[in-house]
Amino acid sequence: MTVVRLENLTKRFGRVVAVDHCNLTIRDGEFMVLLGPSGCGKTTTLRLIVGLETPDEGRVYFDDEDVTYLPPKDRNVSMVFQSYAVWPHMKVYDNIAFPLKIKKRSQDEIKRRVKWASKLLRIENLLDRYPDQLSGGQRQRVAVARAIVIEPRVLLLDEPLSNLDALLRVLMRAELKKLQRELGVTTIYVTHDQVEAMTLADRVAVMNEGKFMQVGRPREVYEKPENLFVAGFIGSPRMNFFDAVFSRGVLNAESFKLSLLPWQTSLLEGYEGRTVKVGIRPECIYPPNLAPRAAKLECIDGTIDFVEPLGSDTILHVRVGDITLVVKVPGAYEAKIGSSLRIYLDVEKLHVFDPASEKAVF
Amino acid sequence: MSQARFLLRKLLVYAAAIMICAWILIPIVLIFMSAFADPHDYYDIKKVIPTNFTIENVKDLLITLGEWRAVLNSLVVALLTIAISFPIGLPAGYALAKYFFPGRDFFRLLIIGLRMFPVMVIGIPLATLYIRIGLSDTPVGVAIAHASLALPFVILITSSVFASIPRDYEEAGLIFGLSGFGVFSRITLPLALPGLAAAAIFVFVLSWNEVFVATILTLMNRTLPADVLVSVLEAPDPYKFAAAFIMILPAMAFVFIARRYLVTMWGIRLR
Numbered sequence: 001m002t003v004v005r006l007e008n009l010t011k012r013f014g015r016v017v018a019v020d021h022c023n024l025t026i027r028d029g030e031f032m033v034l035l036g037p038s039g040c041g042k043t044t045t046l047r048l049i050v051g052l053e054t055p056d057e058g059r060v061y062f063d064d065e066d067v068t069y070l071p072p073k074d075r076n077v078s079m080v081f082q083s084y085a086v087w088p089h090m091k092v093y094d095n096i097a098f099p100l101k102i103k104k105r106s107q108d109e110i111k112r113r114v115k116w117a118s119k120l121l122r123i124e125n126l127l128d129r130y131p132d133q134l135s136g137g138q139r140q141r142v143a144v145a146r147a148i149v150i151e152p153r154v155l156l157l158d159e160p161l162s163n164l165d166a167l168l169r170v171l172m173r174a175e176l177k178k179l180q181r182e183l184g185v186t187t188i189y190v191t192h193d194q195v196e197a198m199t200l201a202d203r204v205a206v207m208n209e210g211k212f213m214q215v216g217r218p219r220e221v222y223e224k225p226e227n228l229f230v231a232g233f234i235g236s237p238r239m240n241f242f243d244a245v246f247s248r249g250v251l252n253a254e255s256f257k258l259s260l261l262p263w264q265t266s267l268l269e270g271y272e273g274r275t276v277k278v279g280i281r282p283e284c285i286y287p288p289n290l291a292p293r294a295a296k297l298e299c300i301d302g303t304i305d306f307v308e309p310l311g312s313d314t315i316l317h318v319r320v321g322d323i324t325l326v327v328k329v330p331g332a333y334e335a336k337i338g339s340s341l342r343i344y345l346d347v348e349k350l351h352v353f354d355p356a357s358e359k360a361v362f
Numbered sequence: 363m364s365q366a367r368f369l370l371r372k373l374l375v376y377a378a379a380i381m382i383c384a385w386i387l388i389p390i391v392l393i394f395m396s397a398f399a400d401p402h403d404y405y406d407i408k409k410v411i412p413t414n415f416t417i418e419n420v421k422d423l424l425i426t427l428g429e430w431r432a433v434l435n436s437l438v439v440a441l442l443t444i445a446i447s448f449p450i451g452l453p454a455g456y457a458l459a460k461y462f463f464p465g466r467d468f469f470r471l472l473i474i475g476l477r478m479f480p481v482m483v484i485g486i487p488l489a490t491l492y493i494r495i496g497l498s499d500t501p502v503g504v505a506i507a508h509a510s511l512a513l514p515f516v517i518l519i520t521s522s523v524f525a526s527i528p529r530d531y532e533e534a535g536l537i538f539g540l541s542g543f544g545v546f547s548r549i550t551l552p553l554a555l556p557g558l559a560a561a562a563i564f565v566f567v568l569s570w571n572e573v574f575v576a577t578i579l580t581l582m583n584r585t586l587p588a589d590v591l592v593s594v595l596e597a598p599d600p601y602k603f604a605a606a607f608i609m610i611l612p613a614m615a616f617v618f619i620a621r622r623y624l625v626t627m628w629g630i631r632l633r
Contacts, residue, residue, distance in 0.1 A: 052533055073539045085530035089552045102539035146538070 001028045002153040002186050004049060008058035011044050018044040020210035021058070027202075029184045031177070035197040036207035037233070042190045045207070046156050049188060050077050062153055073102075075154075078147035082159040084139045086131045092118075092142050093127040099150045117145040120179065137168045144176070148183060155180075157189045161196060173199055194234055198222070206230050228358040231279050231351055237315055239279045239351070242323045246271045251278055251352075255321025256300045261347060267362050268352065276361070277353040282315065282328040284349035290329065291344040298345045300325075307335050318343055393610060396603035404600055419604040423594070427601070432589035433608065435501055436570055439585050440612075442505030443569040444562050447512045452558075455520030456546075470521075473514045481511065485578045492579060499581045507579060508569040515568070516561060523557030524550065563616045570612050 004026040011019040019041045026032045034042040047053040049060055051072035059068045067075050078099070086095050096117055100110045118124045121141040131139055140160060147155055160176075161169045177200050180187050191197055197204045198218040205215045206229070213233075214226045225231035231239050244251035244258070249265040251258040258278075260268070268276070291297055305324060306317035309331065316327040316335055320343075327343060335341070352361045395412060396404060397419060403412035424430045457463075458470060488507055489498065497503035527550055535545040551558075576588040584592070590605045 050537055052536065071541075072536045073541060077537060079534070079537050081530045081534060083528065083530045085528070085534040087531055087534070087549060087553075099538040102544075150538075 001184060002062045003028050004154055004186060004188070005061040006045070006049070006058065007061065009045070009048060009055050009060065010057035011041075011048060011053060011055050017210050019048065019055070022210070022212055024205060024212060024215060026186060026188060029186055031180050031187045031189065031200060031202045033189045033191060033197040033201035033204045034207055035191060035194060035201075035204050035233075038192055040207040041210040042192075042207050043158055044210075046079075046158055046188060046190050049154065050079055050156055051075050076150070076152055077154045077156060078150060078152035079156040079158065080140075080143045080147050080160045082162060084136075084143040084160075084163075086134075086139050086142045086146070088131050090130075091127070092123065092129055092131065092134070095131070095142055096127075096146045096149055099146065103150065113149050114145075117149040120148070120182075121145045137164055137172070140164065140172065144179070148179070148185070151183075152185060155183075155185045155187045157187070159191055160189075162191070162193070176200065194236065198234075206233060208233070224360070225351065226360050228277060228279075228353045228360075231353070231360070235281055237282045237326050237328065239281050240285070240325050241277055241279050242325075243275050243355075244278045245273065245275050246352075247273055251276070251350075253278070253321075254323060256298075258298045258345065258347060258350070260350070261296060264347075264350070264352070264362060271354075271361070275355060277355050277358075279351040279353065280325075280345055280349060282326045284346040285318075285325060285327045286344045286346070287316075287327065287329055287333065287335075288342055288344070290333075292346075296347045298347055299342055300345065301340060301342050303340050304335055304337055307337055316341070390610065390614075393603055393606045396600065397607035399600065399603075401598070401600050419600040420607065423597075423601050423604045423608075427593070427597075429586070429589065429594075429605070429608075432584050432586045435580075435583050435589075436586040438501045439504045439508060439576070440566045440569040442501060443508040443512055444565050446505055446509035447516045447565055448562065450509070451513050451516030452520050454517045455522075456524050456550075458517065458521040459524035470518075473517050476514045481574050484510070485575050488575070489578050498579060499583050501583060501585075504576050504579050504585060505569070507575045508572055511572065511575070512565045512568050516565060519561040519564065520554075520558060523554050523561065526557070527553050560619075563612075563619060567613050567616050571609070 004024075006022050006024045009019055009022045010017070022045065024032075034045060036042045044053065048055050051067070051070060054069060059066055061067065062075070086092075087098070090098065093114060096114045097110050100113055105113070114127070115124070118127060121144055123138060123141045123145060126134060126138060126142070131142065134142065140163075143160070147157075157176075161172055164172060173196060189196075189200060201218050203216060204218050204221050206213045206221060208229050214221055214230045216224075221230060222234055225234065228241075232241070242253050244253040246252075246268050249260050249262075251260060286292070286297075300320050302318040302320040302325065304316055305319045308315040308317075312331045314329050314331050314333050314335065316329060316333075318325045318327055318341055325343065329335070350362075353359065354361060398415045398417065399412035399419075400414035400416050401419070403409050403414050406412075424433065454473075458466065484507070492498040492503050497506070531549055531553065532545045535549040536542075540548060571587060572585075573587040573591055576585045577591060580588060586605075586609060590602075590609065594602055594605045
């Protein structure tokens, strides 16, 4: 079991900086998810850790061993590819046994380990088949079995669920999580799907433009985004953002005012008279009669512009002056387009960002 | 209205397909028929389609006329051509498919450019050179010349075969314990094998059918097409057809075996 440490890791492709001076420590046995939009450098980071790429600057450590320039075969890592990369010219058994055969384990051990891995992933009855004869979900199980059969120091997964259909994805997600718990292997998982990240991760590292924007537990990243990017990237529907001028404990937006709590006012001390970016999640805005009693609420009058019923939830687009606020209400909520609606904002749940640095004030 | 037009369209497509098939098949059928026709039937003016068949023509040609030596020469030359062109062309094809290096596109163009020179241009100088170094009239000499003709095809075909193998398969090999060469021999090569086999058969047929260079570079040890050109030209018709039949066999075999790989080779999958 292994601690993975990235130190000042940098990789450039021509003029593009794919990974930009990244520092990260992944704890022993931790499930770390690298989350970010496509092209943010998460896959490149993964490839640097397995050794398929070598960095231009910085180092990769497994425990205290510097593996930066070690070829992948000597790192004792495993990877599950997005395309599964199950070799089509070998039967399932040979695919799974391959890493053991290369490492020259005894016939006995190979048989035992393949049996163990295939049982764990419930593919014992497929061992005699060729990969063409398997479904996408089965092929993925083979890929995972092959990855865990050698007890790798680090297990890496590159968007392993993105080629599965929705139902199977949810199933496999739960299974992966359980598997990782059982094996206790340090795991790094790359995805652009925030639901996967939230459900799987012990910690999430949110990436953008080659940098880690925030690293933390899923709840932390969701509830206390450290900057505008993370606030906007995590959460669906997206967080509402609007500009407001701060003055004497009050945020003055175009067409409404929000008076803040004392702790918020004191954190905003240096921003007197300046414009700040304000954010609030759709689920922290309530229609009348649904607002929680205890919260400190600010009410605003608006008009319903648009209604999106999603079944379990309904999304309202409420226009207040020039600003449209997205509100998430229960699916049974009756709303008519064009009617006016008084909405209640939970002041405690407001996020305020510095407009220049885009860092969160709170 | 539109249904009538649809039917008409279908009819035209079928007519075109039948014509193309006939254009290719009729000569082949004619060759087969005449090669095995009893000479009496063949020369009988009243018979369009012979009814009595015999293998005497082919047998006479191969054994009595000694054409088996030419067939053997052709076989040796074709196999040698593969043996020479593949070790040179395969690495080049692999490099073109798997690595990016400055001037790659220019290099690819250059390879195609090689085919611009007509065979005649290299034929005569090669003959004088061969006489000087003692390669004249040997299968090895012809094979070297054929390999130079085949090389551009070998490089281009193998590079497209290698390019069609997903990088993930090879990277998985690297991660699960193989070295660079191990990945090539245990992952890439087995996956490329069907395509490479098709390329090899293609080269075989290319050499088998080549007349010009073979005629110039040999005198006694003629390959089949060169020998047919010279000796069978004066023989009676049934022998000519028998020779044509022997010549056509490998090409037919190639099409039947390699058909599927040739189609997938150019990136389209037809099953």
